[in-house]
Amino acid sequence: MVGSNRVVLGTGIVHVTGDAKLPPEDEKELRRKLVQKALDALQSSAKS
Amino acid sequence: MKVIHYLNQFFGGIGAEEQAGVGLEFRDGAVGPAKLMEQLLGDGAQVVMTIVCGDNYAVEHQEEVTAAVLLKIKDTGADLFAAGPCFDAGRYGMVAGALCAAVQDQLKIPAITAMSGENPGVDLYREGLYIVDSGTNAGKTRDVLVKMAAIGRKLVGKDPIGLPAGEGYLPRGLLRDQLVEKRASTRMVDMLLSKMRGEKFESEMSPISFAPVPMPAAVKDISKAKVMVITDGGLVPKGNPDKIQGTAATNFGAYSVAGRDDLKGEDYEVSHGGYDTRFVQEDPDRLVPLDALREMEKSGVIGKLHDEFLSTCGRSNPLSNTRRLGREMAAKVKQEGVDCVILTST
Numbered sequence A: 001m002v003g004s005n006r007v008v009l010g011t012g013i014v015h016v017t018g019d020a021k022l023p024p025e026d027e028k029e030l031r032r033k034l035v036q037k038a039l040d041a042l043q044s045s046a047k048s
Numbered sequence B: 001m002k003v004i005h006y007l008n009q010f011f012g013g014i015g016a017e018e019q020a021g022v023g024l025e026f027r028d029g030a031v032g033p034a035k036l037m038e039q040l041l042g043d044g045a046q047v048v049m050t051i052v053c054g055d056n057y058a059v060e061h062q063e064e065v066t067a068a069v070l071l072k073i074k075d076t077g078a079d080l081f082a083a084g085p086c087f088d089a090g091r092y093g094m095v096a097g098a099l100c101a102a103v104q105d106q107l108k109i110p111a112i113t114a115m116s117g118e119n120p121g122v123d124l125y126r127e128g129l130y131i132v133d134s135g136t137n138a139g140k141t142r143d144v145l146v147k148m149a150a151i152g153r154k155l156v157g158k159d160p161i162g163l164p165a166g167e168g169y170l171p172r173g174l175l176r177d178q179l180v181e182k183r184a185s186t187r188m189v190d191m192l193l194s195k196m197r198g199e200k201f202e203s204e205m206s207p208i209s210f211a212p213v214p215m216p217a218a219v220k221d222i223s224k225a226k227v228m229v230i231t232d233g234g235l236v237p238k239g240n241p242d243k244i245q246g247t248a249a250t251n252f253g254a255y256s257v258a259g260r261d262d263l264k265g266e267d268y269e270v271s272h273g274g275y276d277t278r279f280v281q282e283d284p285d286r287l288v289p290l291d292a293l294r295e296m297e298k299s300g301v302i303g304k305l306h307d308e309f310l311s312t313c314g315r316s317n318p319l320s321n322t323r324r325l326g327r328e329m330a331a332k333v334k335q336e337g338v339d340c341v342i343l344t345s346t
Helices: A024-042 B033-041 B055-060 B062-073 B090-107 B120-125 B138-157 B184-196 B278-282 B290-298 B319-335
Strands: B002-008 B025-028 B046-053 B080-083 B111-115 B130-133 B226-231 B235-237 B253-256 B268-270 B308-311 B340-344
Touching: A024 B290, A024 B340, B002 B033, B002 B090, B033 B046, B033 B080, B033 B138, B046 B055, B046 B062, B055 B062, B055 B090, B062 B090, B080 B090, B080 B138, B090 B111, B090 B120, B111 B120, B111 B138, B120 B130, B120 B319, B130 B138, B226 B290, B226 B319, B235 B253, B235 B308, B268 B278, B308 B319
Parallel strands: B002 B046, B002 B080, B080 B111, B111 B130, B226 B308, B226 B340
Antiparallel strands: B025 B046, B235 B268, B253 B308
């Protein structure tokens, strides 16, 4: 649901957990951050 | 008119929850609510057989029970199959719906059942069946059976069935042509004026309703948790072994990532007709972030990365279908002791 803290915004429809425009190492760093955000969301109480 | 009626163990008179494990029984004639159904159908209608089964048994052996019921009634010359009313009993509703759908589709015998709107059987079968809105009060059994009998008679006589509100069944989501006097613009303005005056009006568009889903509790300690990835972006191993369709998929696959630190494009393909899949094809970690999660597993940020990810294609899929896929995925996740899921969606 829009605005829910259990939804993390990905980089785009075509590469949710990546970004084809970035050099590989930067892209991986972005992915680590996105996954960490998702893990943080899983550890927070859901607000609907 | 020959009728066959399905009941669970409670309405079949065997017993309550403690008897939910009881197996399938075929009884001659009408039992319990089927007796009243027979009376209400009138005109010499006869319930020739009542089928009774425990709710747990029926859900746990659904395929077997369905096959046995089809075989048993195939040559009976039955004109109508009735099940329930099930009220808000979820297992009962799911089995009643499955049996009605199978009898109707495979034996071409019309079927009628009844459930409350929240019964999980409704979501699964409303599009294909007439399901009378029973509400949740079993004290209303007679009223519900009156509606079931009325629709049942029409189904057998191939008479036209009216709109859901008039006949008392749950909307099936079907669109039907109808001739009206006023054109759309006039009807819209009329509705708007009624709304402004605070009068009642009936919208011609009914919004899809979503039953509230309780939010799962927060994960207490992610460093001890088993994490899994599920995606609706259509990532599948090369060759698409489960034949997951790229639109309106009806199934999902479970694919092993055991021993892998990184997903390689050469091992996978993307079955999804709704987005430009080249970037995921080039590097599947862009959809299933395995490399990052594997690092976090090794460094102890998460307890364990589950050995499989689940995948389906989330494109142009009817709700009835995606709800079923969701339920099946959730059952698998639970069974495999996964603590939390990251769902990536394109």
